[in-house]
Amino acid sequence: ISLGPRNCCWALQANGNNSCNKSWTGKLAWENKTLQPRHTKKVFCMYVQQASKSKCKVAIKPLELENTKEPPLNLYKPKGPYTASIVSVERIVGPKAPGETCHIVIDHGGNVPYWEGQSYGVIPPGENPKKPGAPNTVRLYSIASTRYGDSFDGRTASLCVRRAVYYDPETGKEDPSKKGICSNFLCDSKPGDKIQITGPSGKIMLLPEDDPNATHIMIGTGTGVAPFRGYLRRMFMEDVSSFKFGGLAWLFLGVANTDSLLYDEEFTNYLQQYPENFRYDKALSREQKNKSGGKMYVQDKIEEYSDEIFKLLDDGAHIYFCGLKGMMPGIQDTLKRVAEQRGESWHQKLSQLKKNKQWHVEVY
Numbered sequence: 001i002s003l004g005p006r007n008c009c010w011a012l013q014a015n016g017n018n019s020c021n022k023s024w025t026g027k028l029a030w031e032n033k034t035l036q037p038r039h040t041k042k043v044f045c046m047y048v049q050q051a052s053k054s055k056c057k058v059a060i061k062p063l064e065l066e067n068t069k070e071p072p073l074n075l076y077k078p079k080g081p082y083t084a085s086i087v088s089v090e091r092i093v094g095p096k097a098p099g100e101t102c103h104i105v106i107d108h109g110g111n112v113p114y115w116e117g118q119s120y121g122v123i124p125p126g127e128n129p130k131k132p133g134a135p136n137t138v139r140l141y142s143i144a145s146t147r148y149g150d151s152f153d154g155r156t157a158s159l160c161v162r163r164a165v166y167y168d169p170e171t172g173k174e175d176p177s178k179k180g181i182c183s184n185f186l187c188d189s190k191p192g193d194k195i196q197i198t199g200p201s202g203k204i205m206l207l208p209e210d211d212p213n214a215t216h217i218m219i220g221t222g223t224g225v226a227p228f229r230g231y232l233r234r235m236f237m238e239d240v241s242s243f244k245f246g247g248l249a250w251l252f253l254g255v256a257n258t259d260s261l262l263y264d265e266e267f268t269n270y271l272q273q274y275p276e277n278f279r280y281d282k283a284l285s286r287e288q289k290n291k292s293g294g295k296m297y298v299q300d301k302i303e304e305y306s307d308e309i310f311k312l313l314d315d316g317a318h319i320y321f322c323g324l325k326g327m328m329p330g331i332q333d334t335l336k337r338v339a340e341q342r343g344e345s346w347h348q349k350l351s352q353l354k355k356n357k358q359w360h361v362e363v364y
Helices: 037-054 181-188 222-236 264-273 296-306 306-314 325-339 344-354
Strands: 084-092 101-107 117-124 132-135 141-144 156-162 194-201 215-221 248-254 277-285 319-324 361-364
Touching: 084 181, 101 181, 117 181, 132 277, 141 156, 141 222, 156 181, 156 222, 181 194, 181 344, 215 296, 215 306, 215 344, 222 248, 222 264, 222 277, 222 319, 222 361, 264 277, 277 296, 296 306, 296 325, 306 325, 319 325, 325 344, 344 361
Parallel strands: 215 248, 215 319, 248 277, 319 361
Antiparallel strands: 084 101, 084 194, 101 156, 117 141, 117 194
């Protein structure tokens, strides 16, 4: 039975009753050996529905993870990586999605702590094909969980990984010799497999928490949604005493089609629970049309709400971009065009956003 993030992955087991309260433990429903597999999903989602109705948040531990003033950085480096273990690998896209994307949970035993918005490095096994005798180089992946992990105990981290494959343009057939070494290693991993990780790294995508009532506009394509999943779990799912979010989180997610949506059930759940604090807009390039009749990309959605977005930025909102680097030119062009229509200089506006630390970009 597969009960990962596409199927209410945050559900917790209530302590002996069906009420929603803060005494819930971090034990996942399917870990209870008294539950028969065929019943697990029903019980599992029942707790989610209860939580949805009462806005119950999940207790997290260890609370010491809130005490550090600065984010952990580069605790493990390429020459001395940490050996972690794979907990689970789950395909999280539907059958009509182009390509395969997996949610991968890694057990670091609490030894490689991180903050939301940071990345882990992964060193796939084997030799570097460009440097025989040398290990493979580090590949960076944005972490898709909060510092407490999907089991809320500070011992795991989750990655959102799309399997990289190469198709020969002439034959149209897949060429295994050119497949992505690390993404295929991760997507093919089994529970218990060892994995070499480095980091955590990165400060540009850290979630600013000095103002719990701030506005955060998140723009992601594909697996670029990873850090935003961490932000949103911290805002809406976890009971964090030092961070009580009361602002606005607005997620724009661009993917190919409905089957390609990532963590859609989680995000839809927040929308139902916190309609005043969360907005969720999807750009489905193969299913939706923009105002010109072309494919709907994330920049088209941004243009659709451009007046509102610019006003929010003027009021101090943070804006984040994560995904393939090819997403940025189209987005920048759209923002520049909108700024000019408003009689503003996009160059000056962008400089001011960067100066105010409102502009956060992580593309790969």
